[in-house]
Amino acid sequence: MNSAVAKTEVDKTEQEKPARTRFLAACHCQPVDRPPVWLMRQAGRCLPEYRSLRERYSFLDMVRTPALAAEVTLQPIRRFGFDAAIIFSDILVVAEALGQPYQFINGEGIKMEWAIEYGYHVDRLDPKGVPERLTYVIEALQIVRTELNERAALLGFAGAPWTLANFMLEGGSAPFFSRAITLYRENPRLYGRLAEKLTLAIADFLKLQISGGANAVQIFDTLGGAAPAVDYDELSGRWLRDLAVELRGLAPVILFAKGVNDRWSELGRWGVQVLGVDATVSLRAVADQLPPAVAVQGNLDPNLLLTDPATVNQATRELLESMRGRPGHIVNLGHGVPPEAKLDCIEALVDTVKAFK
Numbered sequence: 163m164n165s166a167v168a169k170t171e172v173d174k175t176e177q178e179k180p181a182r183t184r185f186l187a188a189c190h191c192q193p194v195d196r197p198p199v200w201l202m203r204q205a206g207r208c209l210p211e212y213r214s215l216r217e218r219y220s221f222l223d224m225v226r227t228p229a230l231a232a233e234v235t236l237q238p239i240r241r242f243g244f245d246a247a248i249i250f251s252d253i254l255v256v257a258e259a260l261g262q263p264y265q266f267i268n269g270e271g272i273k274m275e276w277a278i279e280y281g282y283h284v285d286r287l288d289p290k291g292v293p294e295r296l297t298y299v300i301e302a303l304q305i306v307r308t309e310l311n312e313r314a315a316l317l318g319f320a321g322a323p324w325t326l327a328n329f330m331l332e333g334g335s336a337p338f339f340s341r342a343i344t345l346y347r348e349n350p351r352l353y354g355r356l357a358e359k360l361t362l363a364i365a366d367f368l369k370l371q372i373s374g375g376a377n378a379v380q381i382f383d384t385l386g387g388a389a390p391a392v393d394y395d396e397l398s399g400r401w402l403r404d405l406a407v408e409l410r411g412l413a414p415v416i417l418f419a420k421g422v423n424d425r426w427s428e429l430g431r432w433g434v435q436v437l438g439v440d441a442t443v444s445l446r447a448v449a450d451q452l453p454p455a456v457a458v459q460g461n462l463d464p465n466l467l468l469t470d471p472a473t474v475n476q477a478t479r480e481l482l483e484s485m486r487g488r489p490g491h492i493v494n495l496g497h498g499v500p501p502e503a504k505l506d507c508i509e510a511l512v513d514t515v516k517a518f519k
């Protein structure tokens with residue numbers, strides 16, 4: 163290779179900070195050359211390379227086979243160059259490892275073998291066996307970690323106790339989630355026993371993911387906003403705080419408490435490094451309510467990815483401008499990438515962030 167060309171290439175890589183460093187700096191509200199970007203559900207049905215693997219394997223086979231989970235995790239990184247990869251898995255693997263198996267049925271969603279109804283169902287959940295039953299996730303993380311090196315941060319994740327409890331009580335996907343709140347009202351001690359077991363299992367699983375190579379972890383409390391305000395703390399908040407205490411100092415924690423919109427300053431005191439924010443609120447307004455050391459992640463409308471690149475470019479620039487001067491912003495959507503997302507729209511989003519000065 164011509165030495166002048168080789169030199170410019172070296173200069174270029176020296177200028178661009180490794181993505182992993184950029185991502186972790188943003189988690190700690192430290193200065194960055196530009197905000198890092200990744201998208202919830204960046205791996206999956208929007209990608210033709212995912213759909214073609216899905217013709218040969220079921221969703222759960224892909225989740226449970228480390229080489230396949232690792233491949234699917236890396237697909238969006240290769241195509242779009244995101245700053246973080248999230249391990250391809252599912253929040254319900256913890257329910258399964260506790261003893262409540264499930265299936266994913268195309269077009270219908272999640273179906274669990276049985277639903278929690280009685281005290282003995284909670285008694286037979288076994289948190290101690292969880293780490294051993296989820297070693298396949300750790301093996302997948304290790305493969306991805308080696309492949310990525312500094313190219314992107316690697317994220318582990320788990321569902322929050324409240325969100326998991328809802329699925330486990332309904333026995334899968336449901337049009338309305340009513341059974342968890344009903345159990346809490348009828349038998350708060352039994353709800354507490356379930357949430358406590360879930361918290362133990364989730365804490366162990368997240369710690370294991372961190373020791374297996376995850377640089378940060380995200381807790382998905384996707385149903386957080388569905389908890390009535392007066393019961394929020396007993397249903398979700400106190401268990402999230404327990405998790406934050408368990409994980410303190412191990413790796414940055416991103417808490418995605420979807421829809422919990424009047425509690426930002428409270429959540430900001432819980433000791434998590436990053437709060438995920440959905441698209442229903444102004445990200446800057448949320449950030450301004452938080453201590454300066456707490457970062458925010460979000461919050462473009464997922465449906466923007468159904469429009470066109472120019473529209474995405476403009477919305478992304480507006481978001482970036484609105485956050486200018488506020489350290490600690492990780493660009494993401496307010497929820498997952500829709501399966502019908504247009505690839506050129508995802509590309510426009512990433513390119514706009516990468517061009518931002």
Ligand code: CP3
Binds near residue numbers: 205335
């Ligand atoms: O973000 C990523 O790219 C990582 C992978 C990931 C998946 N699910 C893959 C998946 C993550 C982080 C999740 C989290 C998850 N899983 C949540 C919380 C976040 C959210 O989006 O609300 C919840 C509630 C689940 C449970 C779950 N898994 C449901 C309700 C469904 C069916 C609904 C649907 O989207 O069809 C799943 C299936 C699922 N999880 C798919 C993927 C890619 C679709 C599988 C397929 O069709 O191939």
